[in-house]
Amino acid sequence: MIRILLTNDDGINSDGLIKLEESLKEVGDVYVVAPASEMSGASHSLTLARPLRIRQLDNRHWSIDGTPTDCVTLALNKILPEEEKPHICVSGINHGGNLGDDATYSGTVAGALEATILGVPGLALSLVARDNFDFTEAAAFAVVAVRKVLDEGLPEGTLLNINLPPGEIKGVKVTRQGIKNARPVITEHIDPRGKPYFWIGEEYFNTNSVEGTDYHAVKSGYVSVTPLRSDMTDHQALTAIETWNYLKDSELLQKS
Numbered sequence: 378m379i380r381i382l383l384t385n386d387d388g389i390n391s392d393g394l395i396k397l398e399e400s401l402k403e404v405g406d407v408y409v410v411a412p413a414s415e416m417s418g419a420s421h422s423l424t425l426a427r428p429l430r431i432r433q434l435d436n437r438h439w440s441i442d443g444t445p446t447d448c449v450t451l452a453l454n455k456i457l458p459e460e461e462k463p464h465i466c467v468s469g470i471n472h473g474g475n476l477g478d479d480a481t482y483s484g485t486v487a488g489a490l491e492a493t494i495l496g497v498p499g500l501a502l503s504l505v506a507r508d509n510f511d512f513t514e515a516a517a518f519a520v521v522a523v524r525k526v527l528d529e530g531l532p533e534g535t536l537l538n539i540n541l542p543p544g545e546i547k548g549v550k551v552t553r554q555g556i557k558n559a560r561p562v563i564t565e566h567i568d569p570r571g572k573p574y575f576w577i578g579e580e581y582f583n584t585n586s587v588e589g590t591d592y593h594a595v596k597s598g599y600v601s602v603t604p605l606r607s608d609m610t611d612h613q614a615l616t617a618i619e620t621w622n623y624l625k626d627s628e629l630l631q632k633s
Contacts, residue, residue, distance in 0.1 A: 379405025379527065382463035382492065384448045385471065386416045386484025389440040393470035393504065393512050400516035401467065404523055406437075408463065410452035412484075413440040419484035421446055421491065431456065445488035453495050465523060466492030469502030470515050474540050476505065476591045477555040480605065489536045494607055498526055499536035505595045506543040515541045518600060534608065540591055540601040547598040554603055555590030 381401050385394045389411040401407050413432065424443045431451060432440045439456055441448050449466060457463065468488035475483040489499030500522055504515045518541060531537070562578045586592040591601035 379465075380461060380463040381405050381407045381523065382449070382452055382457070382466040382497070383407060383409045384411050384445050384452070384466065384468050384488040386412065386419055386445045386468075386488065387472055388412050388415045389434075389438070391472070392510065393472055393515075396512040396516045397467065397470050397502070397519055400520050401523060404520060404527075405464070408452070408457060408461075409438045410448045410456055411440060412445060412448060413442045416444050416484045418482050419444040419446070419487065420482050421487040423447060423450065445484040446491045449488050449491040449495070453492070453497065463497055465498045465500065465526060467500045467502065467519065467523060468492075469500075470512050470519065470541075471501075471503035472510055473503065473507065474505035474595065475501065475503040475538060476540055476595065476601070477557045479557060480538055480554060480603075486536075486538055486605070489538075490605070490607055493534060493536045498531045500526065500539060501536065502539045502541065504541050504543065509543075511543070514544070514546055518546065522602075532604075534606050535604050536606075538591075538601075538603045538605050540595050540603075542595045542598050542600070545598070546600055549600045549602060550594040552591045552594050552601045552603050553589060554605075555587065555592035557592075 383398055385391055387393060394411060398407050398409060422444050423446050429441055429443045429447055441451060466489060468485045471485040475486055480486045485503055486501045489501040492499040502515060502519055504510060504512060522539060560580055562580045564576045565573055568574055586596050591603050594601040
């Protein structure tokens with residue numbers, strides 16, 4: 378029987394996670410290990426400075442007071458027995474897109490990434506909407522995507538970052554990451570004790586929607602499927618940087 382691990386960054390009670398679980402039950406046995414509360418923007422952070430607590434809700438659901446990375450790490454190394462190791466990990470369905478540069482901040486993407494690093498194929502799914510979240514089409518596509526990965530496999534170390542447009546899906550496009558055009562907006566407030574606190578947000582401008590990018594695909598009504606890896610090496614820059622004369626520079630430093 379196929380075993381599927383689910384996680385997210387919106388929390389164990391997220392509508393997107395619940396809808397995803399319902400749909401994937403037709404594929405196999407589903408196990409949910411998710412944060413106890415929202416962890417959006419947690420990126421690939423691993424909790425090291427404090428202990429973590431696991432709360433078992435039933436024989437298929439666990440919540441953890443940590444990040445998506447914590448959840449997947451504990452699921453694969455503590456919660457699920459070795460003989461019940463999942464065949465695939467699906468993270469989502471996120472409330473909002475994880476397009477372009479935002480993938481680096483995303484706890485949703487990080488959950489799938491951690492699974493990939495630990496040897497389990499990972500998928501991250503996000504619904505690109507700001508309100509009126511209807512996960513019906515996204516959950517149905519998740520079934521298709523999971524079955525395809527299980528049948529075809531993924532290159533070692535590769536995860537799929539999948540972003541879905543709201544409403545009817547026109548088709549699927551394999552894309553590269555686009556570039557967002559935004560700047561941070563920081564607002565200052567005063568708490569009840571008279572001390573200042575700050576809230577970080579973003580102001581978006583015209584987003585780069587060049588053809589072939591995830592932004593362009595979703596804007597055109599298509600599902601964007603972007604292969605990602607934990608290897609962040611800029612391979613194109615390797616040759617250029619290899620020509621730098623570090624030895625000469627180090628000699629100059631010693632003389633100064």
